[in-house]
Amino acid sequence: MSGVASAEAVLEVQGVFAAYAAKATALSDVSLTIPAGGMVALLGSNGAGKTTLIKAISGLLPLHHGTLVSGSVRIAGTNITGLRADRIVRLGLGQVPEGRLVFKHLTVEENLQVGAAVVPRAVGRERIAAVYDLFPRLAERRRQQAGLMSGGEQQMLALGRALASAPRILLIDELSLGLAPIIVKAIYAQLRAVRAAFGTAMLVVEQNAKLALEICDTAYVLERGVIVMSGSAAEVAASDRIRESYLGSSGGAL
Amino acid sequence: MPTIRHASRWKALLLSGAVLCLAFNASARAANFESPQDGVYADHIDWGMTADMSGPSSGAQNPWGQGFQDAVKVVNEKGGVGGRKINVLVEDTRYDATAERVAYEKFVSQTPALGTSGMGNSSAQTAMVPLIKRSKLPVVGTYTTAKAAVEPPTPYFYGGFCGFKEMAQTGVGFFTDHLALKQPTVALVHLDVASGKEYAGYMEAAVTARGGTFKAIPIKVVAADATPQVLDILAMKPDFVAIHGVTTTSILVMKAMLQYGINAPAFAISYLGTPTVYDGLGPDAGKNYYFVSCFSPASSDLKVSVALSAAADKFGHSALKDDVNYVAGYVIGNMVADAIGKAGAEPTREKLSAMLNTGYVANTGGLSSELKYTPTDHFGLTALKPLSFDYATKSFKSYGEYADFGKYLQ
Amino acid sequence: MLMQFLASGFMLGSVYGLVALGFAAIYKATRVFNFAQGMLMATGAYLAVTGSVVLGLPLVGTIAFVVVAAGTLGVVIQWLLIRPLAGRPLLAMVMITIALSIILRALIVIIFGGGAQTLRLGLPEGSFVLGSVRISAIHATAAGVSWLCMALFMVFFRFSKAGLLMRATADSHEAAVLSGVNVNRINATAWALGTILAAIGGVFLGQLQVASVELENIGLLALPAVVIGGLQSIPGAIIGGLLVGLIEQLSSGYISPKARDIFVYVPLLIILLVRPWGLFGERELGRV
Ligand SMILES: Nc1ncnc2c1ncn2[C@@H]1O[C@H](COP(=O)(O)OP(=O)(O)OP(=O)(O)O)[C@@H](O)[C@H]1O
Ligand SMILES: [Mg+2]
Numbered sequence: 001m002s003g004v005a006s007a008e009a010v011l012e013v014q015g016v017f018a019a020y021a022a023k024a025t026a027l028s029d030v031s032l033t034i035p036a037g038g039m040v041a042l043l044g045s046n047g048a049g050k051t052t053l054i055k056a057i058s059g060l061l062p063l064h065h066g067t068l069v070s071g072s073v074r075i076a077g078t079n080i081t082g083l084r085a086d087r088i089v090r091l092g093l094g095q096v097p098e099g100r101l102v103f104k105h106l107t108v109e110e111n112l113q114v115g116a117a118v119v120p121r122a123v124g125r126e127r128i129a130a131v132y133d134l135f136p137r138l139a140e141r142r143r144q145q146a147g148l149m150s151g152g153e154q155q156m157l158a159l160g161r162a163l164a165s166a167p168r169i170l171l172i173d174e175l176s177l178g179l180a181p182i183i184v185k186a187i188y189a190q191l192r193a194v195r196a197a198f199g200t201a202m203l204v205v206e207q208n209a210k211l212a213l214e215i216c217d218t219a220y221v222l223e224r225g226v227i228v229m230s231g232s233a234a235e236v237a238a239s240d241r242i243r244e245s246y247l248g249s250s251g252g253a254l
Numbered sequence: 255m256p257t258i259r260h261a262s263r264w265k266a267l268l269l270s271g272a273v274l275c276l277a278f279n280a281s282a283r284a285a286n287f288e289s290p291q292d293g294v295y296a297d298h299i300d301w302g303m304t305a306d307m308s309g310p311s312s313g314a315q316n317p318w319g320q321g322f323q324d325a326v327k328v329v330n331e332k333g334g335v336g337g338r339k340i341n342v343l344v345e346d347t348r349y350d351a352t353a354e355r356v357a358y359e360k361f362v363s364q365t366p367a368l369g370t371s372g373m374g375n376s377s378a379q380t381a382m383v384p385l386i387k388r389s390k391l392p393v394v395g396t397y398t399t400a401k402a403a404v405e406p407p408t409p410y411f412y413g414g415f416c417g418f419k420e421m422a423q424t425g426v427g428f429f430t431d432h433l434a435l436k437q438p439t440v441a442l443v444h445l446d447v448a449s450g451k452e453y454a455g456y457m458e459a460a461v462t463a464r465g466g467t468f469k470a471i472p473i474k475v476v477a478a479d480a481t482p483q484v485l486d487i488l489a490m491k492p493d494f495v496a497i498h499g500v501t502t503t504s505i506l507v508m509k510a511m512l513q514y515g516i517n518a519p520a521f522a523i524s525y526l527g528t529p530t531v532y533d534g535l536g537p538d539a540g541k542n543y544y545f546v547s548c549f550s551p552a553s554s555d556l557k558v559s560v561a562l563s564a565a566a567d568k569f570g571h572s573a574l575k576d577d578v579n580y581v582a583g584y585v586i587g588n589m590v591a592d593a594i595g596k597a598g599a600e601p602t603r604e605k606l607s608a609m610l611n612t613g614y615v616a617n618t619g620g621l622s623s624e625l626k627y628t629p630t631d632h633f634g635l636t637a638l639k640p641l642s643f644d645y646a647t648k649s650f651k652s653y654g655e656y657a658d659f660g661k662y663l664q
Numbered sequence: 665m666l667m668q669f670l671a672s673g674f675m676l677g678s679v680y681g682l683v684a685l686g687f688a689a690i691y692k693a694t695r696v697f698n699f700a701q702g703m704l705m706a707t708g709a710y711l712a713v714t715g716s717v718v719l720g721l722p723l724v725g726t727i728a729f730v731v732v733a734a735g736t737l738g739v740v741i742q743w744l745l746i747r748p749l750a751g752r753p754l755l756a757m758v759m760i761t762i763a764l765s766i767i768l769r770a771l772i773v774i775i776f777g778g779g780a781q782t783l784r785l786g787l788p789e790g791s792f793v794l795g796s797v798r799i800s801a802i803h804a805t806a807a808g809v810s811w812l813c814m815a816l817f818m819v820f821f822r823f824s825k826a827g828l829l830m831r832a833t834a835d836s837h838e839a840a841v842l843s844g845v846n847v848n849r850i851n852a853t854a855w856a857l858g859t860i861l862a863a864i865g866g867v868f869l870g871q872l873q874v875a876s877v878e879l880e881n882i883g884l885l886a887l888p889a890v891v892i893g894g895l896q897s898i899p900g901a902i903i904g905g906l907l908v909g910l911i912e913q914l915s916s917g918y919i920s921p922k923a924r925d926i927f928v929y930v931p932l933l934i935i936l937l938v939r940p941w942g943l944f945g946e947r948e949l950g951r952v
Contacts, residue, residue, distance in 0.1 A: 063838060089844030097842060103835040105946075106828075114832045117825060118844035165844060310878065312778025446922055474921045476881040478679075478869060481672040482917035485665060501780045502873045509872070513791040513800040533782035534874045538789065 009074075010036045010201045011057070011169045016071030018049075018056045018225075026052045026066065027225045034169060036076075037199045039192075041212035041233065043246060044222035050205045051098050053222065054171045057203075058095050059085035076168060090118050094167025094200075098174050100154040102161070104147030108138050111146050111157055115164035123166055130197070131160040134190045152179045156187065163194060169201040170194075176208050184208065188215050209246035213237040292603045293367040298339040299601070301326075301590060302361035302370030305397065309348030313501060314525050314579045315374050318397050319344065321574070321583025322371060322590075324565045329591040336599055340591060343367055351378035358382060362389045368594065369394045369606060371414070371586055376400035376449065379411075386410050392607040394593060395586035397579075399633060407632040409611040414586045414625075416524045416548035416638050418449070420663055422456035422496070424546045424638040425521040427662030428653065429494045430464055433519075438466035441487045443480070443507050444498035446472035453498045453523065463664075473503055480506035488514050495520035504543065505534045512539040521545055527641055527650075528577045537645040544642045548623045548635040548656070549585060551576040553649035558620030576650060581621055589616040589625060623656035636663060669913045671797045677909020678807040679865050681902040684889040685814055686861030688901035689821075691890070692834045693854030696746060696757045701862055702883030703765035708734055708863025709870025709879055710772050713781045723785050730863050738859030742852045769877050780874035787871060806868035813864055814902055817857065821898060830854060862886075885912075888932045894942025903944060907931075 011034040018027040027049050034040045044050050055061045056068050059080070072081045080088050089095075094115075103111050112131060116124025132139035135156045141149060146157055155175060162170055172191075176184040192215060194200055206212035213219055219236040221229040229236060236242055293300035305319040306312045323342055330339045343365060345357035354375050361367040373379060374397030386393060387408050395414030396403075403411045430438045440461045444450035454470040461468040471486045484507065487495060495511070495518055497504050504526045511520070519542045522531075527545030535543060552559035552566070552575035559575070562584050566575035574580040593614060597606040615626040623637035637656040644651045687701045698704075711733050715726035745760050788801040821827040833840040833850045840847055862883065869879055885908050886901075893904025908928055915923040935942060 058842060060838070060842060063841065084846075085841045086844045086846045089842065095842045097838075101836060101839040101842070103832045103839055105835045106831060110828055110831075113825075113828055114840070114843050114845065117829060161843060306778075308773045308778050310778075312773070313780050313876070316778055446920075472921050474916075474924070476878060477921070478872070478882045478885075479672060479676050479913070481668065481913060482921070485668060485917060500878075502876065502878070505873045509800070514798055515791075530780055530782060530874065534780070534784075536784065536789070 008036045009033045010038070010076050011203065012072075012074040013053070013057060014072045014074075016053070016056055016073065017069040018052055018061060018066060019069050020052075020064070020066045022065075025225055027056060030056075030071070030222070030225070030227055032203075032220055032227065032230075034201050034203060036168075037195060037201055038218065039195060039202045039204065039216045041209075041216035041219040041236075042203055042205045042222060043209050043212065043219060043236075043242070045245070048222045049225040050222055051173055052225075054095070054097075054173050054203070054205065058093055058171060059083055059088045089165065089167075092166075092168035094162035094165050094170040096155075096158050096162050096170070096172045096175060098177070098205075100151060100158055102146045102154050102157050104145070106146055107143050108146055108149070108157055109142040111161050112138075112164045115161035117165075119164075119166045124164060127164045127166050131163050134163075134193065135160055152183050155179060159187070163200075166198070167200060169203065171203045171205075173205045174207060175204075176206060176211070184211065191215065209242065210237075291366075292601075293361075293365075294601055295338070297337075298341045299335065299594065300341050300343055300361075300365065300367045301594075302343050302345065302357065302367040302391075304345045304347045304354060304357045304370065304372040305374055306349040307344070307346040309346075309350065311349045311374065311500075313530070314528070315349075315372075315397060317528075317571075317574045317577045317580040318374070318583035319372065320569075320571050321580035321585075322587040323583075324569045324571060325584045325587025326591060327569060328561070328565050329588070335591050335595045336601075340594070347375070347378075349375055351375060351381060354378035355382060355385065358385065358389070358391065358393075362391045367391065368601060368603060369590070371395040371590055372397055374398050379403045383408070383411075390603055390607070392603055392610070394606075394610065395589055395634070397582070404632045407611075407630060409607040412610055412627050412632045413634040414589070415582060416546075416623075416635050417633060418453045418523070419456045420548075420636055420638055421523050421546050422453065422460045423662045423664065424659050425496060425544075425640065426457065426460040426464065426466075428546070428640045428659060429519065429521060429544075430466070432653075433493055435493050436465075438464060438494065439490065439492045440466055440468050440494060440496060441490050441492040442468070442470045442496040442498065443473050443483050443487070443503065444470060444496075445475055445500070445503065447475065450498050457496055473499065473507070475500060475503075477502065477506055480510040483507060484510035484514050484516065487511065487516060487518075492518055494518050497522040497526065499526070501526065501528070501531055501534070504531045505539075508535050508539040508543050511542070517542065519544060521640060524548065524578055524638070527551070528579065529573075529643075530577075532643040532645075540643060540645060544640050545578075546638045546640050547578050548638045549578045549581040550621055550639075550652065551578055551581060551641070551650040554641055554652045555620065561619065562621060585616075585618045585622050585625070589618070592616060636660075665917070667795070667797050669917045670910065671794075671799060672803065673910035673913035674906065675799070675803040675807040675909070676912065677906035678810040679868050679905075680885055680889050680908050681905025682810040682813055683862050683865035683883055684886040684893065684901040684905040684908075685817060685898065686858035686865070687886045687890050688893075688895065688898055689817070689854050689861065690858035691895055692898070693830050694742075694746060694851045696761065697754070698858070699758060699761040699884075699887075700741075700765040700768065701858070701886050702880035703768045703877075704734075704737075704859050704862040705866035705869065705883030705886075706875070706877050706879035707737070707768055707772065708866025709783060709875035710776060710781070710866075711863055712785065712867040712870060713776070713783050713875045716783070716785055717781070723787070726785060727867075730867055731860055734860045734863035735856040738856035739852045741859070742855035746851065746855065747848060765880065769880065772877050776875075778877070780876040781870075783867075783870040783875045785867070785871055802868075802871060806872065809864065809868070813861060817861065818898065820857075826850070826853060885928070888928050890942075891932055892935050892943060894945025896946065897942060897944040900942050900944030904942070 013032040016030045057073050075091050112128045213233045216233050219233050306315040326340050347353040361370050369392040376398050379400035380402040392410045394412045399413030442457045444454050458468045471483045473483050521544040524547040532540045552563050597609045610627050618625050637660050639656050639659050640653045690698050711730045715721045715729035791800040829845050889904035889908045890901045893900030911927045912924045915927040
């Protein structure tokens with residue numbers, strides 16, 4: 001765990017403690033760094049605090065009766081600790097939240113436009129075109145009401161909406177939930193394409209540890225609110241602890 | 255009274271609660287101090303006045319209260335009554351019966367007053383008759399007069415405004431003769447509240463007494479439109495129309511009549527003969543709009559209104575002097591001062607009510623019809639006259655003297 | 665006769681629809697059931713009095729003044745009363761809006777006195793005959809302007825960026841926040857628009873009669889209108905307003921003025937019982 005501020009780090013979380021009204025400590029002394037263009041996996045079992053960490057970064061904790069007790073979060077050197085969530089988005093943070101959070105009554109196109117609303121019109125248009133390229137399924141359904149689409153399509157839309165805001169860093173919380181493995185694989189392949197095209201850094205929370213470790217450069221492992229391990233994806237994948245608890249004999253759970 | 259409360263009930267509760275609190279506060283302060291008999295002090299006399307100064311009927315009652323106070327101020331500037339200034343204790347009762355009762359009880363003993371005026375709430379009056387008889391604090395000059403309060407007369411209650419029955423008789427009589435009708439066909443638009451139904455009864459009696467045809471058409475207090483009522487009028491083709499209601503009623507009905515090309519004249523109850531209504535109507539709709547009143551707006555008779563105009567100008571109420579409600583308050587304020595003077599050098603409630611009860615005629619200087627009380631009649635004012643507004647000269651115009659129309663009253 | 669009732673019901677209903685639309689805009693964006701909508705409407709009439717009588721502005725100036733002042737009032741209300749209570753239980757919000765209407769009423773009475781104020785903006789008076797129906801110019805103007813405002817609102821809501829963000833916020837507060845929408849600003853916009861629409865309705869009702877605080881009771885007809893049309897539905901609010909106007913005219917015309925309340929509120933009860941999302945509202949889309 002590096003505590004040293006690095007100039008090129010796009011996201012830097014330092015010594016974060018977080019709590020909920022109903023839970024005294026959900027995160028304790030969590031630090032994490034994502035270099036520009038980096039793809040980082042965040043692993044951990046249910047209830048470890050992964051979603052809490054994402055919300056602590058994105059400023060959404062207060063909306064869930066949680067607080068960031070201490071510590072700091074920086075995006076590209078700018079301290080965003082305690083900023084309003086929508087301002088953090090404007091500073092370049094995109095988010096694909098847990099559970100398909102799309103605008104159900106809006107069309108696919110409108111969902112993407114809301115995502116693109118934080119960037120200049122031309123950039124937004126370009127990004128939306130790129131999203132349609134990545135997910136032709138969304139292009140086909142651009143006039144469809146989002147609430148009427150399948151779960152997988154909604155998940156693609158949530159991702160597309162985040163990409164439309166041209167984020168520097170994208171937080172992705174359990175994208176694979178409820179999706180067919182083949183689709184998950186395809187989507188992750190496209191995430192790599194996004195990174196290649198736009199240099200977007202990503203923090204990927206994923207139950208499917210094997211998959212996550214395949215596509216990411218580095219990984220952190222969170223247990224009961226504490227980072228218990230970090231390192232390159234290969235190192236983490238090789239550790240006994242991870243092999244036992246996450247990768248298992250079948251080589252990846254879904 | 256044509257106005258009724260229509261604020262929702264709980265709001266009323268809240269408000270009366272607030273009034274109660276204020277009343278208790280004030281009375282707690284006053285209770286322990288010197289409390290001479292009946293509010294008469296060495297240098298001043300306390301006199302009560304209740305009116306709806308900020309509630310649902312404040313549009314009419316507030317001018318009344320201003321007129322009353324202006325009249326008393328003039329009296330005080332001239333030295334008061336028998337060397338004592340009259341101190342008016344104003345209670346804003348917001349057209350609330352409970353507040354009315356609380357204010358009355360306060361004037362009885364907590365901040366004793368020699369008498370009280372206003373009480374423009376006929377249902378409160380009806381309910382308070384036993385209390386008034388028991389407490390013996392005279393109510394002198396009311397803004398409206400409930401039948402139960404003067405029939406049979408009690409020594410402690412004296413009206414101060416024209417009555418609905420007389421309004422109906424004067425209006426029907428005048429227009430029947432004016433338009434040279436044998437058997438008038440008359441439509442009445444009235445609020446569907448108690449006073450409106452009472453008025454409809456008087457109107458029907460007045461019209462049928464002349465062998466005419468009558469139709470009563472109800473309207474809501476809170477109406478946004480009078481199309482249904484006016485289509486009813488259109489179907490009936492009346493010779494003239496009568497209106498009972500609030501400011502809005504007159505404006506909606508007259509404007510809709512204009513819209514549907516009904517050219518019949520209309521006369522409204524006294525309370526609705528205000529500049530606000532004529533302003534709202536404009537000359538096209540307003541030219542057919544008349545009202546009957548026992549009080550004269552200042553501009554209708556410049557000779558008799560000199561003092562009233564001066565008082566109104568002096569106290570910043572120039573805009574009100576053509577409002578019959580202001581005139582009514584002014585007349586009653588003067589009458590109260592005069593009556594106190596006639597109750598002896600050391601007036602008491604008993605002396606005052608005995609004086610009024612044996613027979614009293616006020617000098618209203620022509621601003622109203624004869625205002626008098628007899629042992630059998632405590633209503634006060636009976637005669638009315640028809641009036642309208644001349645937009646060209648911006649002044650009210652009356653169609654004769656009060657005495658000319660006494661013949662219509664039965 | 666029937667045609668006449670339908671025509672006047674339609675014209676009044678258009679104004680109700682406008683006020684109801686303002687109510688729906690506020691409800692949709694902020695989930696606040698605004699019991700002050702009637703008083704906001706009455707306030708609009710007094711703003712017009714202020715503009716035309718007190719400030720002596722010409723018609724266009726008065727309208728501009730009403731729009732700007734009402735918009736500002738909406739923003740101030742949201743900022744002062746609604747924002748601090750965000751996330752509080754429904755009851756607190758309802759009490760706030762009721763308190764707001766009482767405060768506005770008291771302010772108006774203090775400033776203008778309890779009496780009615782004449783409001784004459786120099787809009788066309790008189791009437792004309794269309795087929796068998798007689799129409800007053802002022803009613804026609806009121807209906808025309810109402811429809812214009814409703815159309816402008818619909819265009820704004822459907823096609824502008826702010827309208828899109830407003831719809832997004834109404835759809836999911838959290839998703840809007842994490843898409844970078846400044847929800848507070850959107851809510852303030854919704855309050856501003858809702859207040860402006862109510863105020864314009866008040867200008868016309870004040871012009872049809874007088875400006876008085878009692879206009880509140882007419883404005884409150886927006887509530888049944890919106891519930892009948894569907895709380896969540898923008899077109900529903902407009903149609904609900906039209907229905908209330910038609911019901912009012914037909915029931916007063918053929919039965920009695922008192923019948924209006926029965927014919928407005930009985931359908932309201934029936935709708936609440938069998939179709940709580942209103943005639944035009946959508947049942948919640950299948951949530952996962
Ligand atoms: N709103 C909340 N109020 C109180 N406690 C909460 C709240 N949200 C989460 N928690 C608790 O905080 C801990 C961390 O939850 P979190 O959702 O961050 O876990 P997670 O790692 O995302 O789990 P999963 O893999 O199941 O999504 C859990 O014990 C959870 O019960
Ligand atoms: Mg989670």
